[in-house]
Amino acid sequence: MLSVLRVQAVRGPAVQAFCQASRTSRGSLHTARPAFNTTKEISPLGKLAQGINAIRSTVLTSSLKQALKSPQKPVPFTGEAATWNQAIREAQSLVETETERMIDPAQLVGRDLWELKGNIGKLLGSGHPFLDTVAKHYFSGEGKYVRPLLVLLVAQATSIAPKQPEWVHSQDYQSIDTPISHNLENITSKDTFDRGIHYTPSMTNQGCSILPTQRRLAEISEMIHTASLLHDDVIDASETRRNLPSANASFGNKMAVLGGDFLLARASIALARLRNAECTELMATCIANLVEGEFMQLKNTQDGKTAGEKGKRNTFDYYMEKTYMKTGSLIAQSCKASAVLGGSTHEVSDIVYNFGRHLGLAFQLIDDMLDFTVSAADLGKPAGADLKLGLATAPVLFAWEEFPALEPLIKRKFSEEGDEEQARLYVYQSDGLKKTLGLAEKHCQLAIDSLNQLPPSDARSALIQLTQKLLTRRS
Amino acid sequence: MLSVLRVQAVRGPAVQAFCQASRTSRGSLHTARPAFNTTKEISPLGKLAQGINAIRSTVLTSSLKQALKSPQKPVPFTGEAATWNQAIREAQSLVETETERMIDPAQLVGRDLWELKGNIGKLLGSGHPFLDTVAKHYFSGEGKYVRPLLVLLVAQATSIAPKQPEWVHSQDYQSIDTPISHNLENITSKDTFDRGIHYTPSMTNQGCSILPTQRRLAEISEMIHTASLLHDDVIDASETRRNLPSANASFGNKMAVLGGDFLLARASIALARLRNAECTELMATCIANLVEGEFMQLKNTQDGKTAGEKGKRNTFDYYMEKTYMKTGSLIAQSCKASAVLGGSTHEVSDIVYNFGRHLGLAFQLIDDMLDFTVSAADLGKPAGADLKLGLATAPVLFAWEEFPALEPLIKRKFSEEGDEEQARLYVYQSDGLKKTLGLAEKHCQLAIDSLNQLPPSDARSALIQLTQKLLTRRS
Numbered sequence: 001m002l003s004v005l006r007v008q009a010v011r012g013p014a015v016q017a018f019c020q021a022s023r024t025s026r027g028s029l030h031t032a033r034p035a036f037n038t039t040k041e042i043s044p045l046g047k048l049a050q051g052i053n054a055i056r057s058t059v060l061t062s063s064l065k066q067a068l069k070s071p072q073k074p075v076p077f078t079g080e081a082a083t084w085n086q087a088i089r090e091a092q093s094l095v096e097t098e099t100e101r102m103i104d105p106a107q108l109v110g111r112d113l114w115e116l117k118g119n120i121g122k123l124l125g126s127g128h129p130f131l132d133t134v135a136k137h138y139f140s141g142e143g144k145y146v147r148p149l150l151v152l153l154v155a156q157a158t159s160i161a162p163k164q165p166e167w168v169h170s171q172d173y174q175s176i177d178t179p180i181s182h183n184l185e186n187i188t189s190k191d192t193f194d195r196g197i198h199y200t201p202s203m204t205n206q207g208c209s210i211l212p213t214q215r216r217l218a219e220i221s222e223m224i225h226t227a228s229l230l231h232d233d234v235i236d237a238s239e240t241r242r243n244l245p246s247a248n249a250s251f252g253n254k255m256a257v258l259g260g261d262f263l264l265a266r267a268s269i270a271l272a273r274l275r276n277a278e279c280t281e282l283m284a285t286c287i288a289n290l291v292e293g294e295f296m297q298l299k300n301t302q303d304g305k306t307a308g309e310k311g312k313r314n315t316f317d318y319y320m321e322k323t324y325m326k327t328g329s330l331i332a333q334s335c336k337a338s339a340v341l342g343g344s345t346h347e348v349s350d351i352v353y354n355f356g357r358h359l360g361l362a363f364q365l366i367d368d369m370l371d372f373t374v375s376a377a378d379l380g381k382p383a384g385a386d387l388k389l390g391l392a393t394a395p396v397l398f399a400w401e402e403f404p405a406l407e408p409l410i411k412r413k414f415s416e417e418g419d420e421e422q423a424r425l426y427v428y429q430s431d432g433l434k435k436t437l438g439l440a441e442k443h444c445q446l447a448i449d450s451l452n453q454l455p456p457s458d459a460r461s462a463l464i465q466l467t468q469k470l471l472t473r474r475s
Numbered sequence: 476m477l478s479v480l481r482v483q484a485v486r487g488p489a490v491q492a493f494c495q496a497s498r499t500s501r502g503s504l505h506t507a508r509p510a511f512n513t514t515k516e517i518s519p520l521g522k523l524a525q526g527i528n529a530i531r532s533t534v535l536t537s538s539l540k541q542a543l544k545s546p547q548k549p550v551p552f553t554g555e556a557a558t559w560n561q562a563i564r565e566a567q568s569l570v571e572t573e574t575e576r577m578i579d580p581a582q583l584v585g586r587d588l589w590e591l592k593g594n595i596g597k598l599l600g601s602g603h604p605f606l607d608t609v610a611k612h613y614f615s616g617e618g619k620y621v622r623p624l625l626v627l628l629v630a631q632a633t634s635i636a637p638k639q640p641e642w643v644h645s646q647d648y649q650s651i652d653t654p655i656s657h658n659l660e661n662i663t664s665k666d667t668f669d670r671g672i673h674y675t676p677s678m679t680n681q682g683c684s685i686l687p688t689q690r691r692l693a694e695i696s697e698m699i700h701t702a703s704l705l706h707d708d709v710i711d712a713s714e715t716r717r718n719l720p721s722a723n724a725s726f727g728n729k730m731a732v733l734g735g736d737f738l739l740a741r742a743s744i745a746l747a748r749l750r751n752a753e754c755t756e757l758m759a760t761c762i763a764n765l766v767e768g769e770f771m772q773l774k775n776t777q778d779g780k781t782a783g784e785k786g787k788r789n790t791f792d793y794y795m796e797k798t799y800m801k802t803g804s805l806i807a808q809s810c811k812a813s814a815v816l817g818g819s820t821h822e823v824s825d826i827v828y829n830f831g832r833h834l835g836l837a838f839q840l841i842d843d844m845l846d847f848t849v850s851a852a853d854l855g856k857p858a859g860a861d862l863k864l865g866l867a868t869a870p871v872l873f874a875w876e877e878f879p880a881l882e883p884l885i886k887r888k889f890s891e892e893g894d895e896e897q898a899r900l901y902v903y904q905s906d907g908l909k910k911t912l913g914l915a916e917k918h919c920q921l922a923i924d925s926l927n928q929l930p931p932s933d934a935r936s937a938l939i940q941l942t943q944k945l946l947t948r949r950s
Contacts, residue, residue: 231733261735
């Protein structure tokens with residue numbers, strides 16, 4: 001319980017620091033991460049963490065990082081502050097109101113995220129340096145950990161929501177790391193069991209808790225996401241992803257395929273050890289959906305019939321379905337699985353599923369918009385990447401409503417000289433970007449409407465604020 | 476129960492026909508498959524079955540095929556046979572003794588294998604023609620169905636072995652096809668439920684039975700095997716596999732990666748619906764092992780340190796570990812999982828695990844031997860493929876003991892002009908092939924020793940005979 005209490009102990013100053021950080025930083029959804037403890041080498045993969053702090057510290061303000069690394073005592077108002085800074089901090093604790101204050105997700109689940117990477121390293125421990133190299137390639141990057149963050153916050157937010165009557169929480173907390181089958185080799189390192197702090201439920205002052213199974217789910221969701229990035233690299237044959245040389249280019253298809261397979265296999269083993277068939281099914285469904293989404297995108301790219309495709313589903317519906325498969329499903333099912341592991345009623349797990357679905361759709365819509373509005377440097381990936389892949393995303397599809405001349409370009413997937421530039425011009429001249437943002441806003445609102453059906457908590461507030469910030473993210 | 480009774484009704488003639496078939500045919504382990512019913516189109520993927528019978532009929536003798544398609548009545552001895560053939564058949568039923576007769580695996584589990592392909596088609600049903608094309612590419616080939624056959628026979632053989640005291644068979648047979656999670660789309664087609672015959676346990680006259688969950692496991696094992704073939708194609712960049720153009724060459728890396736991922740995802744969903752966490756863990760472990768085995772093979776191929784590698788594991792141990800990962804694990808864990816689903820004691824599931832492990836190792840050793848002894852046409856893949864991949868398999872490693880001159884060739888992975896021919900000569904001049912066969916025999920005997928710990932049954936006899944035939948297989 002110690003780490004939880006310590007995190008809880010970070011009161012006013014940390015909140016203020018975070019508010020400042022998130023106001024001044026561009027990437028609001030992705031900044032709310034703690035610095036990882038990299039001084040202790042745990043596994044072969046754990047070594048890679050050493051180079052990470054330098055990057056990470058640029059994202060977090062040093063005060064927040066400090067607060068997370070060595071939590072400060074709360075600063076009650078004394079009226080006798082010795083220094084100007086202390087007086088300010090004490091004053092801030094007075095004006096901070098429950099309804100308006102910003103919730104720091106890092107404060108709520110910071111320790112859990114902190115331990116996430118080390119645990120993934122353990123889940124991956126293979127004894128094969130090659131494999132470590134591939135995994136390292138992605139996990140050493142500027143990971144956003146959006147999915148684990150959502151899983152952990154949903155775990156807290158649903159922990160005080162209605163439970164299924166038959167649900168009795170009798171999970172043996174060590175069991176998620178021990179093999180179920182006799183004589184089966186353990187894939188995680190021994191020392192996991194020594195850190196009992198990670199294997200007891202954490203509890204906030206509002207009675208919100210995160211179960212060990214839900215923490216493991218957070219790790220699994222990130223592993224599946226990373227596996228899909230690795231395989232997409234082979235499939236899209238992209239040369240760069242988020243300004244890093246893609247695993248495909250660096251290590252070749254072989255390593256990308258094997259690395260992805262290995263992540264999926266280890267994620268599947270970890271899932272089995274959660275001993276919850278519904279949760280396993282939900283996450284397996286995500287994986288299937290990710291593949292189907294990539295198929296739909298390839299089809300979109302390859303057959304060129306998108307524009308005039310007959311049938312009941314029109315182009316935009318097809319685009320949205322693809323978006324759900326590629327982005328929405330993993331977020332939605334991870335949220336639902338988190339609720340399921342906590343014993344939530346069907347109603348509650350549907351609420352967080354819908355939240356995740358709408359959030360995922362909004363996230364991708366904004367991503368597609370940024371492809372037209374943000375420079376490559378800001379975006380962290382080549383601007384206009386979608387057009388280069390021949391993909392007609394929301395801004396183009398909306399622009400096409402105003403400019404029928406876009407149809408032949410879409411049909412030939414912007415393959416001729418000047419098509420990309422022409423399509424870009426049409427988008428800027430149209431309301432395509434405005435309408436894309438509008439649709440994203442709509443989905444954000446639906447996501448928030450879902451959340452508002454849950455009982456109020458800091459975790460719920462944090463989820464609502466994350467959703468709101470999504471609309472103003474610029475990378 | 477109808478189909479089971481009908482299969483059971485195939486007595487003497489089918490046994491005789493099979494004995495004849497397996498004596499005259501080369502590929503003993505792989506001929507024991509029934510002709511699939513291809514007249515009924517069930518799913519989009521089901522369509523591909525239409526072209527399969529032509530190939531398949533060359534493997535099975537027509538009499539056996541006929542017996543499986545429309546089972547004949549048993550032929551008791553009457554002494555009043557009207558024709559010479561009938562007299563022979565009746566006479567055969569007299570001389571057939573319980574201890575010496577050959578057991579026809581197709582007779583024991585023929586119907587189950589028959590339905591396997593149709594069910595895999597349903598599990599794969601995606602609605603995406605692209606995906607069907609990829610899956611079709613492999614499932615339309617000359618599938619051997621070794622793994623499903625073993626799973627089904629192990630299910631029967633262990634059904635009369637000791638059960639765990641707490642095990643109560645309370646499986647809802649429809650549940651393996653229905654989603655666990657509410658509001659989750661069903662991935663299988665509706666008509667599965669109408670064919671109740673497939674969803675009740677089948678029972679032989681010895682009280683051996685196969686549970687629906689074990690049949691599904693048989694399907695899952697084949698899906699995982701096929702997924703690994705698809706991904707290995709990308710990794711090995713092989714141009715042909717078993718004389719078929721590889722999926723890689725035909726469809727490109729993209730489709731091979733996605734097709735494999737899709738198979739793995741659907742296999743994971745199907746596994747989750749078996750609602751047995753231990754079984755899920757075992758099969759997920761296979762997938763991880765397959766990846767590790769491929770990694771080990773690549774490392775062997777790439778770093779060239781095999782010959783002089785320091786450390787406790789010598790080259791041969793490394794080769795055997797790789798062989799377990801790539802071939803033994805899936806067979807061994809599938810057998811164990813089959814026993815686990817049937818509620819077997821730990822002792823029984825260890826017995827069939829050891830059987831599967833030794834069988835898998837022997838299978839690969841023979842495969843490595845055939846690479847040197849059988850022509851490309853007989854083998855169904857390019858002869859000497861291993862040397863071309865730079866792999867030093869058992870025959871080369873044994874030959875190296877006699878001819879130290881092989882070391883530099885192994886170290887440079889047969890990369891120089893004439894290396895392949897030279898290595899081949901050394902192998903033929905040495906006892907490499909004899910020793911490889913000897914090691915395979917040893918593992919076959921260990922496999923049989925394991926089986927002999929199970930109670931006697933036709934299924935056990937069939938497994939023993941399959942193991943014995945392995946040593947004389949020529950393709």
